[in-house]
Amino acid sequence: MAVDGNDNVWVANFGGQAVSQFCGVRVVACRPGTTTGAPISPDGTGYGFDGLTRNTAVAIDQAGNVWVTNNWKQIPIQTNPGGYEMVAFVGAAAPVIP
Numbered sequence: 001m002a003v004d005g006n007d008n009v010w011v012a013n014f015g016g017q018a019v020s021q022f023c024g025v026r027v028v029a030c031r032p033g034t035t036t037g038a039p040i041s042p043d044g045t046g047y048g049f050d051g052l053t054r055n056t057a058v059a060i061d062q063a064g065n066v067w068v069t070n071n072w073k074q075i076p077i078q079t080n081p082g083g084y085e086m087v088a089f090v091g092a093a094a095p096v097i098p
Contacts, residue, residue, distance in 0.1 A: 002058045002066075005094035006030075008040065012055035012068055018048030019058055019068050019089070029094070047089055064095040 002010045007024035021041040023030035030040055041047055047066075056071040070085040 002060045003096075004060045004066075005064070005096050008094065010058050010060065010066060010093065012058040013046060013048075014054055014056065014071075016046065016048070017050065017052045017055075018046030019052070019055065019066060020046035021093075047092065051085075052087060060093045060096050062095055062097065064091050064093045065089065066092045 001012075003024065004010060004021075006029035007026045008029065009022045009024055011020045011022065013020055019041070020039060023034045023036055023038045023040050025036055027034060027036060030038070034040060039046075052068060052070060054071040055068050057069040059067045061067065066089040068087045068089070070087065
C-alpha cells in the first residue's frame with residue numbers, strides 16, 4: 001500500500017492484475033460525493049492491464065508516478081524463479097512531497 005499527495009490510498013492487488021486507488025481522509029481531494037475508503041480508480045476495478053501479474057508492492061514518487069512490482073512471470077512454473085518487473089503509471093497519483 002502507498003499514500004499519495006492527496007492522502008488517497010493505493011493498493012497492489014496480488015490476484016487481480018490491477019492497482020486500486022481509494023479515497024483517503026481528505027475527501028475534498030476525491031470526486032464529489034465520495035467518502036473515505038470508496039474506490040476512485042476507473043470503474044472501481046483499478047488501473048490494470050495484462051502486464052500486471054501478482055503485484056506485491058506499490059510506491060509513489062515525488063512526480064506522482066505510481067510504481068508497481070510484479071512477482072510472477074507468465075511462463076511454466078518449472079522455469080519461473082519469480083517476478084522481475086517494475087511497471088510505472090506515469091503521473092497517475094498526486095505527487096508525494098517529503
